[in-house]
Amino acid sequence: MENMNPSCKTLFVHNTLTTVSDVEAAHQWSDKVYWATCANANLYIENRLPRYSDFMERGATLCVGTDSLSSNWQLSILEEIKTIQRYQSEIASEELLRWATYNGAKALGYEDQIGSLEEGKSPGVLWIECEVVKETFDLNSVTALKRLI
Numbered sequence: 001m002e003n004m005n006p007s008c009k010t011l012f013v014h015n016t017l018t019t020v021s022d023v024e025a026a027h028q029w030s031d032k033v034y035w036a037t038c039a040n041a042n043l044y045i046e047n048r049l050p051r052y053s054d055f056m057e058r059g060a061t062l063c064v065g066t067d068s069l070s071s072n073w074q075l076s077i078l079e080e081i082k083t084i085q086r087y088q089s090e091i092a093s094e095e096l097l098r099w100a101t102y103n104g105a106k107a108l109g110y111e112d113q114i115g116s117l118e119e120g121k122s123p124g125v126l127w128i129e130c131e132v133v134k135e136t137f138d139l140n141s142v143t144a145l146k147r148l149i
Contacts (some may be wrong), residue, residue, distance in 0.1 A: 006030035013048045022059050034107035039083040041067030063104040082139050093137040125149040
């Protein structure tokens with residue numbers, strides 16, 4: 001990091017070997033650090049996932065990506081967050097949706113245009129139908145997905 005500019009946004013990707021001290025060092029270095037996870041690519045390449053709790057407990061801004069078809073079975077953000085929830089079910093669906101929407105838009109510098117439902121923005125809107133299991137919103141029980149806007 002000594003060769004990087006801390007005033008620029010920095011996006012760290014994959015992070016399966018990132019330690020708690022790595023997260024803390026990055027956040028001491030800059031407040032413009034984002035952590036992108038591509039869960040299915042991580043499983044495809046290394047058969048492992050980051051310990052998301054290590055990032056969350058330190059207030060890290062996580063976002064979701066897909067990587068590419070050279071290291072993934074499909075390019076679907078919904079499938080990425082379903083995979084995260086399948087393997088680390090303690091992460092709430094609402095949190096994962098924030099990673100996939102607002103946090104991703106913020107990491108890429110588009111938070112003024114997309115990523116949340118606010119006046120003046122033009123986000124896409126999806127209708128997600130899923131079964132309610134134990135009164136929780138579980139994205140692994142999605143029965144239908146439709147783009148509204």
